Structure formats: C-alpha cells, structure tokens
Amino acid sequence: MAGEASTKPPADSEHHEAQTPPPGEPINLIAFCCNWCSYAGADLAGVSRLQYPPNVKIIRVMCTGRIEPEFLLHAFELGIDGVLVCGCHIGDCHYISGNEKAEVRINTLKKLMDMIGIDSRRLRLEWVSASEGTRFAETVKDFKEQIEKLGKNKIYIAQS
C-alpha cells in the first residue's frame, strides 16, 4: 500500500471517484498502524474480542516514520473523514527514531491542513504498544465520536 501511494495515480484513475455521499452515510476512517507495536496492539484487541467501531480500515506500515505527509493528505483527497496514525511509544521505536520523525511531520501537516481548509482534528497521532489492545479499541472509539461531531469530510473532487 505504502509503495503504491508513493507513485501517485493520475487524476483520472479509479482512485479519484470520491462522490458526495448520501446524508447519514457512516464515516470512513483509516488507521495507519506500525508493524511492531500498534498493528500487534490492534491484533490483541481483536483476539481479546474487544469491540471497536467497524468504520476503521487498518493499513499496516513497517514504521510510522514511513508515512509520508502525502499519504495522509491523499486519504483526505479521496474522501476519508479521519486518519489515525498509531505507532510505538517514544523510545520504543523498532527503528530507534521513526516515531519521533512521524510526530514532527504530523504536527507540520496539521498546520498545512488548517491552511488548506481541512480541520486538523481529522488527523490524530497516538502511541499504542503491542500490549495495549484496550487502548487501541478505546482510541478508535473516541476518534470515531470526535469525527462524527465534525461531520463528513467536505472534499469532493469533481470528476469529468
């Protein structure tokens, strides 16, 4: 997934068919989870049979440091309502400092999002370790509620 997103599809490809959804349609969330902590955390939430909103689609990446700001902005372009980025706690990164870099990038991207006109609360960074299945489920639940208050993402790129 990550590799595909870096070679960006052209404007007229199938990826751009975001259209105005009918009212009341459920919100769409994406969670980028790092392989070493958060993806295992999400897995733990699953095997522990914890309930969390099914609106979220999880994308596994090797490290939050791999997530380019472009991936996140591109998700909003496609009409995703909220993007959650989950990684190892600071100091626990499998690659030493990938999560620190992700934090810097995401804080910068939030400022850009506010300028462009996408509410920066639609993007959230959380640290979830492999043992924190409950925390993952709680985070997703909380994030879903927050995004529901904000409403649907208003970006609909017109298609010819």
Place this chain on the structure above:
Amino acid sequence: MSAIDELIEDTGAFDCVECGKCTSVCPVAEINSEFAPRLIVVKAQAGLEGLAKEKDIWSCLTCGLCNDMCPYKVDFTEFIRGMRSEAVIHGALPVCSKGGLLQTMGRIMTSPELKQNRLSWVTDDLKVAEKGDIYFFTGCTAHFDYIFEEREIKTSGILVAAVKIMNSAGITPAVSNDEVCCGHDLNWTGNEEHFEKLMEKNLEVIKASGAKQVVFTCPEGMRTFEFDYKDIAGDLGFEVLHISELILDLIDQDKLQHKDLDGKVTFHDPCRLGRHLGIYDDPRDMIKETGAELVEMERSRNKSTCCGVSAFATCEASSKQMQIERLKEAKKTGAQKMLTFCPKCWLHFKCSTWKKFPGLEEEVDIPIEDATIFFSKTLE
C-alpha cells in the same frame, strides 16, 4: 492525425534538424549523459509505444535553455508539457517530488466546499483589502512555510515584504481567501483537467475583486496567467505584472521612498521569470535601486542554469548536482548573498545548503534570499 503528431506540429518539433545544440546547453544532459532533448523528439516521432513508461519526459526541467538555443525555435518546454499530458492519459504514473504532496494540494483546492484559511500570513500592520485596482496573487507561497518547515525559511516573508512595499507607496492591494493554487504544478505534471478548474476559480475571484492589474511575486504563477490562462480563457481582462516592474514604476513616479543598503549581491534568474517571461532587466534595475552592488555570475540572464527542480515534478541526483554547481558559481562571485525571485528556487537551493552534504558546506555556503524581501529592507 494523432495527438502526438499534432503536438510535434504545433510546437515546431517537426523542424528539428537534430543539430544537438539543445543537448549542449541542457543542464540535465550535462550530468546525465543518457538524456538528450533531441532524442525525446526522435522517440516521440516513432509513436506512442512505451510513452507511459518513458522516463526522460519527467527528467526534463522545462527550464527553457534548449528553447533559447534552438536555431529553429522549437518550443521544447511546451512539447514536454504536452507529452506529459499525453503520457498520463496513456497510464503514466508521475513520481513527483515530495510524494506528490503539492499536486494533491492543488487537486484538493478544486473542491467547491473548501473553506480555506490562506491569509494567515496577513499580520495586523499590513493593509489589505477585498477589492481594489491592484490584486496581489499570493499562490501557494505561504503554504511552503509548513510543507518545508524543516528548511527553516519563511516563504510567507515574501508576501509580507511585497505588501509592505505596496503599503509604503500608498497602495492597498486586494487579496482573497478564496483564491486557489494557480495550477502550474498540475499543468506541468500532465493534469490539465484540474488545472482548468483552478483557473476558473482564480479568474472568478479576481473578477470579483474588480482589479485592473494583478501583481505576482511568484514567476510560476505569473507565467501560468500570462501564457496558460490566456491560451485557454482568451483575454483575462486585467494586466499581469511582476513585483519588480511595479516597484520600478513606483520609484519612477516618486511614490516609493527608500533608503540605501550596501553590500554585494548576485542574482539568480528563475527560469519562469527569465526565459519563459523574458524579464531580465527589471529585477536587476530593482536591485541596483537598493544601492547594493550587483555582480553577475558566470552564467546569468538567458544562460542562467536551473535550480534543479520545476513544478515539483522531479528531483533526481542531477538536481542536487545542479544546485551545488550553481551555489559554487554564486560563491565565486564574492557576493555576500544570492538573490532570487522565485520562492521555489529559494527552497530548492536551501535544500542543498541545509546540512545535507557533509564536506561541501563551505563550498555552497552562501546565504540565499528573495529579492522582494531584500528590497523591503530599504524601507526600514
């Protein structure tokens, strides 16, 4: 006649006599020996096969050095632009620098319900209006503050400086929060559809402001209005003006009082301002007005090399090499500063001076500044 044949016809590429002069001046060919502008034309004549996978059309910087040199006046940059559009239609996936973030931003701005916050750079001491005779088109200059935060330069300073200059001459420029990206980067990476949407939005905004003149600090935006918008929309109904032209006008009319600066500076011609728009003298006259001594680099004016990246379409090893060569050239002049007039040139050069090349720090160590900001210092 196929689209490519039409393109070859329209841009004069048909007249190519394969003399190779384009290759001799091409900054990419200088570093990457497999690249030659001439060969791209030859390949295009052979047909569409392999166009989607063609790498060379994306390596081109569209800097226009070849256009300038060509004895048969082939419009090579336009040819490349057309080829890119065609390549995207045939399924090419452009690998843009910054992962295509700038292009995504452009596409997002076509969204009709977007509520932007693009005037966050306007501080209380600046006088701007919603309507007026002079409209100041800011483009995405302020957005670079955040996209390139790690480079420790504030490109929004260019906008602040420009408004300060206009204010001190008694002009209150119109700016708009509904303005969008000019679409330059989309247009040059093969996305004409969204480019046209951005154009319509911008022309609407400017029309609503009632402006007779539109001032630019970004040559890419100016080029896009002057050529690409006029190509599609015909007469725009307003005059397109570069900030250096405006400053010189104001000085001529005795409206702009300024002090003198000293020091020695050199000027890098951005490709869009110089070879595309043909503005060489105004920036130089403006710099001379500041009282600073202007020294020219070995390659200047229409022979000026490129900053290495254009339209954020490509950033390769050759781009870095080009930046280092250019900075070395600037350093050789003995100037204390290199001025340029393009926010993107500033960013790209900063990329090379920004602790990235251990061992080369001294050779490329020359402060870079935007000429608008430099001029605004004379007002203090």
